[in-house]
Amino acid sequence: MKRIVWLFANALMLIGMMLVGYAALAGVWAGNMAQEYLFWGVGGLVFMVGLGLRNRSE
Numbered sequence: 001m002k003r004i005v006w007l008f009a010n011a012l013m014l015i016g017m018m019l020v021g022y023a024a025l026a027g028v029w030a031g032n033m034a035q036e037y038l039f040w041g042v043g044g045l046v047f048m049v050g051l052g053l054r055n056r057s058e
Helices: 002-030 033-057
Strands: none
């Protein structure tokens, strides 16, 4: 069970980093700051939830 939670947490961290990376690229390409901040916020939140789950599963 701990292994499943650990894998899920790592997947959440990866998704969070992908959202943050997309925010950085979208901000450069489109110049839409509202969308960029939305993805920064959601990506950072997903990453932090994954990090917390990973720390609790170890």
